[in-house]
Structures are given as structure tokens and as C-alpha cells.
Amino acid sequence: MPKIVDHEQRRTQIAEATWRVILDNGMEGATVRNIAKEAGLSLGALRHYFSTQNELLIYAMNLVKERVTERVNKIVMSDLPPKEKVVSILMEIVPVNTETKAEMEVWLTFTFYSKSKVDIFDHVNDGIFQGIQKLMTLLEMNQLLKKNVNKDIEVERLYAIVDGLAFHAMQEPQRVTKEWIHSVFTYHLDSICIDDE
């Protein structure tokens, strides 16, 4: 079905053009007209792939999420020991390189913009809370969690640490470096897990 693949490829290209427009001009600049121009398409051609601006924005945002999920799944399938696996996964969802920084910036811009547009926001949830619940379950199933640990609070706490660090890495990249974030995650995991022998 080469036709369908082409269609999806073109939709992906348009989504990527949308990210570039958002990164350059913010959400206000993310008009169908500007996106078509960035993608090198006529307005009519763009409408062939996405009939409304909302449809396009939701697709573009979900694609960010899919790419992160893909990277995370690769680590999930790897044979790293559980604690290192968790740290590696956490490192994929904080902005520590050009790619993840752009993802985070697009995501934040979008979240912020869509606050007043509930119809879009309802469609997009970054899934990080649910992901962290799974990571905590992974640690629990491997009997790595300390005895006195409250799992619900630990999920909330790690979720806050992830988004807090992500936010600070965007604001202060010189101070909140990749290495420093890695140290904080490792320290945090060590604090809730039983000692390695």
C-alpha cells in the first residue's frame, strides 16, 4: 500500500514543519498559511492532508509523544538492570539535547496555548504520569523498592522531579546540565531502592 505510506509520510513532514514554525514564531505564528509555506505546499494541498488547524496541531503534538515513546520503548526492551533502565528512560523525557529541547519547547508552547482551548487539550496528554506509574511498578515487581516506600507518593514525587528538572533545564541549561540531571535521577532512585549488593 505505497499510497498510504506516502500519505503518512507527507503528514509527518507537515507535522515537522509545524514544529519548526512553533519553535520560530510561537503558537500565534502557527497558522495554516505559515505551516503550508514552511512545508512548501499550497494551502489547498495542505487541506488535503489536514482539514482543520486543530486536526493538524493534535497530529503534530501526538507525533512528539510517539517519538518519545519509541525511544523509551527501545530502552524498555533492552537488557539493562531495572534501576539503570529507569534512569535511562527518565533521561529520554527531559530536554538534554537539541532534539529533546525542541520537543519540550513545542510541547510547552502547545500546552500553554491550549489551556484556553479545552477541545484540543483534551486530546493530548503527555502520558508521563502513566509512564512513571509503570516505572514504579517495574521497580516494585523486581523487589527493588525499600520497605517503607509509599508508592502513590513516590509516583507523584518522581513525576514532579521529572517535570521540574525538565522545566529548569530549559530555563537554566548552563546550570542544569545533562550530567547533573543524571546525578539527581540516580540519587533519587538510590534513595527509594534497596542497596545494590
Added chain:
Amino acid sequence: MPKIVDHEQRRTQIAEATWRVILDNGMEGATVRNIAKEAGLSLGALRHYFSTQNELLIYAMNLVKERVTERVNKIVMSDLPPKEKVVSILMEIVPVNTETKAEMEVWLTFTFYSKSKVDIFDHVNDGIFQGIQKLMTLLEMNQLLKKNVNKDIEVERLYAIVDGLAFHAMQEPQRVTKEWIHSVFTYHLDSICIDDE
């Protein structure tokens, strides 16, 4: 010097009008014209108090910070035991009621907007990182920190938890309630402090 008091009072009123405009219309709506209208002043009168839009915005943002600082200082001066003091202070800087939610929303809108306007951003730093350094020092001076605690990482971790929870409380007020945030802070403090006798 009644004249000066009046002048400052009027500047405060204009700053509060600025917050309302930002809350209602976002940063794009925060034009000098809209703010004058909200404050019930002519453009000329407003210019008497603030000669540029940047001057007004910086003043309005610093006033948010001052109000938080005032509330925090009251707790600092209270005779609560150190650990409870720290939790109470943390509760003042996360959005758990109408007042703190509005502060956070204004602050986030502003931070987000000013990212591209370095000249404003340089003037406004929320001071939370520095505040958390002080809280950690307070715990240390009272010999409450566990022996194996790394103070630098603990500052970074608590800073992330504070801003992460604040962000999530804005996004999911039903789930991330005041009581839940209080539980997370208390749990976190318990985890880094020696047991109470």
C-alpha cells in the same frame, strides 16, 4: 510624605490591573492601552506612573514576588519547629488557592512570554532556587538532615519537586490538591531528615 505613599499605592493598583489583564487576555493583551483601561486611567496618567511598558511589567512581576516573600517571611519568623516551618513555606509557593493560583498563572505567562525578551527576563528571577538553598541550610543548622544526604543534590531535587508540583497543580487541580501536595512535601522532608523523637 503622603504624596509618595499615594504614588506607590497607585503603582500597586496599576500592577494589580496588569495581573487581571494578563489573567484574562494573556501577555498579548497586556498592552499599555488595555492596562490603563482596566485601571480606570487615561494613557497619559498611566505614563505618569510608568514611562514604558517594560517598566510596568517588571514592577508588576516583582510585586508578585514581594507578596510571596512577605508571606514566607511571616512563617520564617514564627516559632514553628524547623521541619514544619519548611513544609509551611513550601506550601506558600505552590498554587493551592485562588490567590496563589493567580500568582502562578501570571508568573508562568510572564516567564513564558519573556523568554524571547531577555531584557525583561534578566530583571526578574523568582528566587525560589535561592530560597530552597536557605531552607536546606536551616535544616542543616538544626542538625536535622540525615548523614548521607548530599546537600547540593537535595536543593536541586526539592526545587524540582516544588516547581513540578506547582505545574501539575495548575494542570490537574482535581488530582493534585492542597492536601496531596502537603503529603508529598511532608513525606519528602521525612525522607531526608532524621526521625523525630
